[in-house]
Structure formats: structure tokens, C-alpha cells
Amino acid sequence: MPEQLVRVVVADDQQVVREGLVALLGLIDGVEVVGAAANGVQAIELVAGGNVDVVLMDLRMPVLDGVKATARITAEHPKVAVLVLTTYADDESIALALRAGARGYLTKDAGRVEIGAALHATAAGQSTFDPEVSRKLVAGLNPTPIPRTDGLTARESEVLKLIAQGLSNPEIAEHLFIGETTVKTHINNTFAKIGARHRAEAVRYAYRHGLAD
Incomplete structure (x- = not known):
């Protein structure tokens, strides 16, 4: 059974990277690039135009950075997922992106297969993280379970x-x-x-x- 088509906006301020990503995504089954943005403002405008499932978002961009653009998109268009693709995997960048509402976080070391799988996963409502990001998310966790007082059923x-x-x-x-x-x-x-x-x-x-x- 073929995978559901995922319509993607690519947001990256570096033209060579942006064009390379558009070309790369064009080789992935079930993925269609519907727009490319050089900054966060352009990304928001493209999403507002409709027919977008996932924004592949860089973090460091002029005019409006990826974190602020992510927050705007997730607040104004909750059905659109944001998948961060960036050079940076430091704790602060990860935390800011996730707090803004990003559903996934990859570094630019990711390959075509990994990016394709992450796009489909985030479009389906799943969270997906680069292995290094996952390690950092769990690194601070206490291996001994902490007693719960949350009242969960x-x-x-x-x-x-x-x-x-x-x-x-x-x-x-x-x-x-x-x-x-x-x-x-x-x-x-x-x-x-x-x-x-x-x-x-x-x-x-x-x-x-x-x-x-």
C-alpha cells in the first residue's frame, strides 16, 4: 500500500542548501515539495496558502528565525507539523525548538532515507528525533523511576x-x-x-x- 503523500515546505536561508533539499526531497516516494522559503516569514506565508503537511525548518534564518516561525505555525496552523533540520544539536537549540512546538528534530547529517521517514512520521502525528538529539533528551533522566503523584488513571x-x-x-x-x-x-x-x-x-x-x- 503506497504511503500517503506528504506535502512539504522547505525553509532554509542558504540558497544552495535550500535548492539541494528540494532536489533531494524530489527523489523520495510519497513526498512533494510545494514551496521553498528563505526565512521564517516566507515559510509562514507558504503555510497560510494551504495544502502543506510538514515544514522542514532550519533554525538560524534572517528576518524571522526558525524557532519563532515554528511557534507561529504551530499556533496558527496546528494541523501542520514542523520538522527541524539544522546544523545545531546543542541543548538550547533543541529545547527552544521543542518548546515552540516542533514535532521532530534532525541534524543536517541526516540522509535521504532518514529525512523521508521523519517527514512521513511527523505528518502522521509522531515525534521523531536524530539519535544524538534522542540521547540528549534522555541523558538527564534518572535511571531509577521517580515516584509518581500525577493522578493518572x-x-x-x-x-x-x-x-x-x-x-x-x-x-x-x-x-x-x-x-x-x-x-x-x-x-x-x-x-x-x-x-x-x-x-x-x-x-x-x-x-x-x-x-x-
Whole structure:
């Protein structure tokens, strides 16, 4: 069964990189580049034009940087995912991007296959991270589970565990034999109880409290 078409906007201020990414994505099955932006303002304008599933976003850009553009896009167009593709993998850059709402984070060492898989995953609602970024996200976690006082129900704990496994909302619904609306309700309640603003924070919480395999 062919993968669902993912419509992508490429945002990078370096023309040679931007054009190279457009050419590279053109070789990936199930991916269509619908626009290219040289800064965050252009990226927002392209997303506002509609028919965009994922923005492949650089962080350091003029006029409006990738973090601010990510925050605007995720707030104004919540159905559009942002996948960061950048040279930088320092803790501050990762934290700023995730707080802004980025669903995934790759470095420019990523290859065509990895980028293609990440685009499809983020379009499907999953979080995806470069191995180095994943290592940094988990590096500060205590290997001994911390006692929980979150008040999660058994079902909410189960949903959180599935989020930590990288499942999308539709996949969680199928796994638990419940509707997607019910899944969203469980996720909203869970995030409120644990103080998570996005899936990356929820995954960290799950690892910290022994809810992730």
C-alpha cells in the first residue's frame, strides 16, 4: 500500500542548501515539495496558502528565525507539523525548538532515507528525533523511576506509554480499540496532569517515571 503523500515546505536561508533539499526531497516516494522559503516569514506565508503537511525548518534564518516561525505555525496552523533540520544539536537549540512546538528534530547529517521517514512520521502525528538529539533528551533522566503523584488513571498511563513508543493518535486508537476523539481527550488530560506542553516532554516524563520500555 503506497504511503500517503506528504506535502512539504522547505525553509532554509542558504540558497544552495535550500535548492539541494528540494532536489533531494524530489527523489523520495510519497513526498512533494510545494514551496521553498528563505526565512521564517516566507515559510509562514507558504503555510497560510494551504495544502502543506510538514515544514522542514532550519533554525538560524534572517528576518524571522526558525524557532519563532515554528511557534507561529504551530499556533496558527496546528494541523501542520514542523520538522527541524539544522546544523545545531546543542541543548538550547533543541529545547527552544521543542518548546515552540516542533514535532521532530534532525541534524543536517541526516540522509535521504532518514529525512523521508521523519517527514512521513511527523505528518502522521509522531515525534521523531536524530539519535544524538534522542540521547540528549534522555541523558538527564534518572535511571531509577521517580515516584509518581500525577493522578493518572490506568488508561491515561497506558496512552502515555504508547506515546513514548512513538505511536500516533490513530495508532493509539487502533491499539486500544477506542476512537481518536477519546484518545485526544486522554492526551489532553494526561498532559494537564503531568505538566507537558508537547509530546517530547511527555516522552521524557514517561522515561523519568518508569512508564517507557
